Amino acid sequence: MTSALVPLPVMLPLFGAGLALALWKHSRAQRLITVAVLALMLAVGVGLVVAADSGPVVVDVGGWAAPVGIVLVADRLSALMVTVSSLVLLCVFLYSLGQGIADGDDEAPVAIYHPTYLVLAAGVSNAFLTGDLFNLYVGFEILLAASYVLLTLGGTGSRIRAGTIYVVVSLVSSALFLVALAMIYAATGTVNLAQLAERLPEIDGTTRLVLEILLMLAFGIKAAIFPLSAWLPDSYPTAPAPVTAVFAGLLTKVGIYAIIRTQTLLFPDDRLDDVLLVAALLTMLVGILGAVAQDDIKRLLSFTLVSHIGYMVLGIALSSQTGLTATVFYVVHHITVQTTLFLVVGLMERIGGTTSLARLGGLAKIAPLLAILFFVPAMNLAGIPPLSGFLGKVGLLQGAVQLGTPLGYLLVGGGLVTSLLTLYAIVKAWNKAFWQTPPQEIRPQRLPSGMVGATLALVVFGLSLTVAAGPLFDYAGRAAETLRARTPYTAAVLGPDGRGEGTSNDVVPDGGTVLPDVPDDGTPSPTPAESSTEVTG
Amino acid sequence: MIDMTPSLALVVVIGVLVASGVYLLLERSLSRVLLGVLMLGNGVNLLFMVASGRAGKAPIIGSAEPSEMSDPLPQAMVLTAIVIALGMVGFVMSMAYRSWQLNGHDEVQDDLEDRRVARKAAANAPAYEDADSADSGETLDEDAAATRDETIHDDEEHTVPAAPSDTAARPGTPEGGDA
Numbered sequence: 001m002t003s004a005l006v007p008l009p010v011m012l013p014l015f016g017a018g019l020a021l022a023l024w025k026h027s028r029a030q031r032l033i034t035v036a037v038l039a040l041m042l043a044v045g046v047g048l049v050v051a052a053d054s055g056p057v058v059v060d061v062g063g064w065a066a067p068v069g070i071v072l073v074a075d076r077l078s079a080l081m082v083t084v085s086s087l088v089l090l091c092v093f094l095y096s097l098g099q100g101i102a103d104g105d106d107e108a109p110v111a112i113y114h115p116t117y118l119v120l121a122a123g124v125s126n127a128f129l130t131g132d133l134f135n136l137y138v139g140f141e142i143l144l145a146a147s148y149v150l151l152t153l154g155g156t157g158s159r160i161r162a163g164t165i166y167v168v169v170s171l172v173s174s175a176l177f178l179v180a181l182a183m184i185y186a187a188t189g190t191v192n193l194a195q196l197a198e199r200l201p202e203i204d205g206t207t208r209l210v211l212e213i214l215l216m217l218a219f220g221i222k223a224a225i226f227p228l229s230a231w232l233p234d235s236y237p238t239a240p241a242p243v244t245a246v247f248a249g250l251l252t253k254v255g256i257y258a259i260i261r262t263q264t265l266l267f268p269d270d271r272l273d274d275v276l277l278v279a280a281l282l283t284m285l286v287g288i289l290g291a292v293a294q295d296d297i298k299r300l301l302s303f304t305l306v307s308h309i310g311y312m313v314l315g316i317a318l319s320s321q322t323g324l325t326a327t328v329f330y331v332v333h334h335i336t337v338q339t340t341l342f343l344v345v346g347l348m349e350r351i352g353g354t355t356s357l358a359r360l361g362g363l364a365k366i367a368p369l370l371a372i373l374f375f376v377p378a379m380n381l382a383g384i385p386p387l388s389g390f391l392g393k394v395g396l397l398q399g400a401v402q403l404g405t406p407l408g409y410l411l412v413g414g415g416l417v418t419s420l421l422t423l424y425a426i427v428k429a430w431n432k433a434f435w436q437t438p439p440q441e442i443r444p445q446r447l448p449s450g451m452v453g454a455t456l457a458l459v460v461f462g463l464s465l466t467v468a469a470g471p472l473f474d475y476a477g478r479a480a481e482t483l484r485a486r487t488p489y490t491a492a493v494l495g496p497d498g499r500g501e502g503t504s505n506d507v508v509p510d511g512g513t514v515l516p517d518v519p520d521d522g523t524p525s526p527t528p529a530e531s532s533t534e535v536t537g
Numbered sequence: 538m539i540d541m542t543p544s545l546a547l548v549v550v551i552g553v554l555v556a557s558g559v560y561l562l563l564e565r566s567l568s569r570v571l572l573g574v575l576m577l578g579n580g581v582n583l584l585f586m587v588a589s590g591r592a593g594k595a596p597i598i599g600s601a602e603p604s605e606m607s608d609p610l611p612q613a614m615v616l617t618a619i620v621i622a623l624g625m626v627g628f629v630m631s632m633a634y635r636s637w638q639l640n641g642h643d644e645v646q647d648d649l650e651d652r653r654v655a656r657k658a659a660a661n662a663p664a665y666e667d668a669d670s671a672d673s674g675e676t677l678d679e680d681a682a683a684t685r686d687e688t689i690h691d692d693e694e695h696t697v698p699a700a701p702s703d704t705a706a707r708p709g710t711p712e713g714g715d716a
Contacts, residue, residue, distance in 0.1 A: 134614055141621045148628055157639045160632055161646050164567060167632065168645075171574050171625060172562065178581045178618055185611060186541065186588035234648045293658070296650055 002051035006059040006072045008044045009082050009125035012037050017118035024111035031097060034114045038090040041121065045083030052079040053478070056492040058131070058501075065499045067195045073131035075489055076479035077328060081128045081257055084332050087461065088249045088339050089121050091454045095343055096242035098450020099350075112149065120146035120246070127254045131493055133184065133191040136258060137177055140222070144170050147251060150243045151235065158238045166235035173221035180214035187211065194493035197265050197486055212267045216259065216276075223255025225313055226283035229306045233290065236305075237298035237355075241346025244298065248305050249339030253331055256312045260327065263316055264483040276317035277407050284310030284418040291425040297345050298355045300429055304381065304422055305338055311396055311418075314411055318399040324480035326395025329473055333380075333388040333465055340377040340458040344370065347451060348433060352442050357429055361438035369452065371434050376459050378430060380466075382423040388465040391473070393419060543587040551587070554580030567633040567643040571626065578622045585611040585618070 016037035020030045051057050056075035060066055074082070096113075123143025130136050148170075152163035185191055187207055188199040200208055217228070224232040232252070236244050263272075287307025294300040312334070315327030345355060347370055352360045364371040376387075383389040397415050400408045465472060482488050495501065554576045561573025593607030594600070633643040640646075 134617075138617065138621075141625075145621075145624060145628070148625075152632065155635050158649075160636050160639065161648075164632055164636070164645050167625075167629060168562070168570055168574070171629075172577075174621075174625075175574075175577050175581050178578075179584060181614070182581065182584040182588040182611070185585070185614075186590075191614075234651070237650075293654055294650075295654065295657070299650055 002047070003057050003059050005044050005047050005051065006057050006074050006129060007061065009041050009048075009086065010072070010122050010129060012040055012044070013118040013122040013125070017115040017122065020118060021111070021115040027111075030111075030114040034093060034118060035090070035097075037118060038086060038093055038121065041086040041125070042083065042090055045079065045086045048074045048079035049076075049083050049475075052076050053475070056482070056489055058492045060501055065501065066493050066495070067190060067192045067499065070135050071131035071192065071194075071493050072129045073193075073489065073493060074129055075482055075492075076475065077257070077260065077483060078128045080328065080332060080475065080479060081253070082125055084335050085124050085128070085250050085253075086121070088335055088458070089117075089124075089246060091458045091461075092242045092246045092249075092339060092343065093117060094457075095245075095346070095451050095454035096240075098448040098452075098454060099242065099346070100448070113153065116146045116149045117246075119143075120150065124250050124254060128257060131193050133193060133196065134181055137174070137181060140177065140254070140258075141174065143251065143254065144174070147247060151239045151247070153240060153243065162235040162238040165231055169221060169231040169235075173218050176214060176221070177218035180211060180218055183214065184211050192493070193261070193265055194490040197490050198494075200266055201269075208267070209271060212262075212272060215262050215266075216272060219255045219258045219262070220279070221255075223252050223259060223313075224283075224306050224309055225279050226286055226306075226310070227279070229283065229287065229309070232306055233299050233302040236302045237296065241342060241349065245339045245342035245346070248302070248342050249335045252305065252309055253335055256309065256316075256331060259313070260316055260324070260483065263319070264324070265486055265489060268319075268484075268486065270319045273317045273319055274407065276313055277411060280310045280313035280317055281411055281414045282310075283307065283313060284414050288418045288421040288425065292421060292428075294425075295357050296355050297348070297357055297360075297429050297433065298342070300357075300425060301338070301341055301345060304425065307418055307422065308334055308338070308381070311393065311415065314415065315396050315399060318396075318403055318408075320399055320402060321477070321480055321484060322395065322402055323399030324483060325473065325477040326392055326399055328476035328479050329388075329395060329469075330392035332472065332476075333392050333462075336458060336462045336465060337377045337380045337389065340455065340462055341374070341381065343451075343455045343458065344374045344377065347373070347447055347455060350447060350451075351445055352433070357432040359439055360433040360442075361436040362434070362442065364434035366442060366444045367447070370447070373452075373455055373459055374434070375430065377462055378426045380462055382426050383419045384423075386466060388462065388469055391466070391469050395473070541590050547583055547587055551580045551583045554583065565644045567629065567636060567645060570645075571629045571633060574629065575622075575626060578618070582615045582618055585615045 016033050020033050023029045023033070048057065052074050053076060056073050057079075058066075058074075059072045061070045061072060064070070120143050123139050123141075123146055126139035126142060127136055128139075130139055148163065148167050151166055152159050181191060184196065187203050188196060190196055190199060200211075221228045221231075236247055239247065284307050287303050287305075287310060291300050291303035291307060294303060312327050312330055315323045315330060318324070347367075348360065348363060349355050351367055351370065352363060354360060380387040380389045383393045393415065397412050400411045400415065402408075558573045558575070558577030558580055561569045561576065564570060564573070589608040589611035591607075594602075594605045596606040596609040636643040
């Protein structure tokens with residue numbers, strides 16, 4: 001019964017996108033469809049979070065049995081990510097409705113915004129739910145294609161410039177991902193994650209290391225980990241505020257999710273951990289030093305985004321129960337807070353007419369509510385004690401201390417310095433934008449209540465993460481347990497006999513040997529023709 | 538056991554395609570980047586052909602013995618990759634065209650804000666000799682003008698483009714790092 005829920009977060013937005021595109025002349029109908037679809041996604045996500053708590057929910061798409069067909073798997077981590085991303089997508093969409101971006105006053109093509117946004121939602125959900133590496137690639141491409149369009153909405157000069165860099169970098173990372181896929185298939189004969197988890201330990205260790213590095217490179221570009229992060233602060237800030245917000249919240253986290261999934265399920269032998277730890281340290285420090293130097297608040301936030309990706313990488317690289325639990329918690333926290341901050345900056349831009357900190361000023365007097373809306377998530381991002389950012393960071397640093405190595409303590413120091421510098425950067429922004437005497441006269445605009453309402457909702461959700469931190473940490477802990485145990489995932493996908501619940505063995509003509517009954521008979525490893533995945537064209 | 542020895546011709550072609558693809562990707566003109574993406578993509582697609590093992594007959598049940606069939610799955614994956622690449626290439630082409638419409642060329646420009654931050658840092662640090670700027674004798678402004686800087690179109694900086702005199706810059710802000 002609950003398995004019927006699993007494909008919905010992918011199917012609903014895709015159908016919605018088609019419908020919204022067909023109704024391009026009726027903007028009210030488009031809005032209604034988009035809001036309804038996103039709200040349904042959220043409801044389905046909550047259902048999945050509950051259902052996945054008693055074991056991963058698996059669907060064999062099209063009735064094709066597991067290693068042959070594509071599977072969608074909702075374990076605790078996937079379900080949590082789908083839920084949080086649906087909530088963020090919904091709030092950001094309501095915000096953009098309030099802004100009237102879809103009404104054409106932001107040079108945005110009216111008809112294309114809604115369908116593209118839904119396609120983005122479908123791509124994100126697909127990436128979170130898929131149990132198949134090639135399908136993960138397809139999910140990435142779906143969300144990337146949508147993000148290209150959203151980033152260059154209106155086609156102004158600066159957006160084309162930023163979009164060019166973003167698109168080219170993404171294309172390179174996709175090419176790397178494809179190379180990794182081809183090599184993984186050549187080495188193991190499958191791209192099904194559960195089957196890969198069984199087969200990868202059987203292949204040559206060096207080959208496995210190469211495959212792991214290739215995947216990490218591809219995902220590292222998407223997640224903006226330090227040496228591969230330069231594209232992000234360059235391309236995000238020019239997009240419309242809601243688009244930047246949703247990109248900042250979700251797209252890098254899809255990369256982080258992919259790293260968590262592959263590191264726990266496919267490569268549990270932790271050979272890259274030290275490299276990842278160093279990358280995490282550099283990401284944190286270089287990112288935050290970049291943020292300190294910025295004058296444009298959108299760029300400042302983009303740099304803090306890069307910097308805080310470092311915390312998540314740290315948690316993954318610890319590969320301990322504590323580290324992984326804190327990472328899952330931190331991802332949820334960071335999606336919410338980073339999105340909220342970009343939405344608030346959109347409001348500041350609307351009031352002050354600019355995002356340059358040198359030119360903004362006195363906003364606390366002009367718009368006290370806006371000041372509160374900025375202050376709460378800003379302090380949350382910096383990790384001021386009672387808030388969820390603090391709790392997540394404490395968990396991560398605890399994990400680093402437990403590691404006990406000099407590198408672990410170095411990372412504790414790096415994490416603390418980063419947290420302090422985040423506070424410095426964000427307080428600098430606060431002082432300049434909200435407290436200093438305005439360098440130029442600011443004529444206050446009335447803020448549309450829709451935009452304020454959506455932002456307020458996300459701020460409140462961010463606070464509720466603090467209030468509900470106990471249960472959420474428990475859930476994250478159980479998610480981390482499932483991830484580290486691996487067998488719940490593989491058992492749920494492959495079943496006791498090595499096949500999912502599909503019916504594809506019936507297709508084999510009488511006694512045909514086209515599809516072997518059980519994949520692991522004798523020496524299963526490098527036999528490409530044996531079994532793998534059906535691919536959607 | 539399936540014969541997984543790759544064909545030498547395929548490997549060489551993949552190497553050439555990927556190498557030229559990477560070379561073209563590093564160019565500034567978007568049309569060359571596009572060609573680079575295409576070559577790189579085709580190289581990767583051929584890699585899938587290597588991944589599928591030795592060539593065989595069409596994998597249709599009844600038309601050949603299963604043992605003689607080639608592996609259909611990498612072909613299905615490549616097909617997906619080709620379709621996706623088609624869409625992406627279309628998008629990059631439209632971006633290149635738009636860039637040409639707006640600027641008269643399709644070269645990827647530098648990040649403005651980056652240059653502003655760098656300029657500010659240079660203005661704030663006149664205390665020591667900067668070997669780079671001292672040698673070239675050029676100001677950051679001249680560098681910026683030479684590297685397709687959009688800043689010159691910005692309303693606040695009309696005065697900077699090619700004027701060699703530092704004094705023509707905005708009042709109050711010491712320009713250039715070679716004080």
